[in-house]
Amino acid sequence: MSTTDDLIKLKEKTGMNWKAFAKYFDIPYRTVQDWYLGKRGMPDYLLRLMTYKIEMEGLQRESREE
Secondary structure (H helix, E strand, O other), X not given: OOHHHHHHHHHHHHOOOXXXXXXXXXXXXXXXXXXXXXXXXXXXXXXXXXXXXXXXOOOXXXXXXX
């Protein structure tokens, strides 16, 4: 699975749209858009940090539905 696929899955877990997702992480929307479109590579460590933050702050959609 590619980093792009992992990024999409992470965003879907939060239930946010792309702009809200970018704002939440304080990453320029254009950068997130480029990652999504495959124009730029996303660092693996950053994806791990983003996943960790979402898990620690309980922002996963599954967690909110329980």
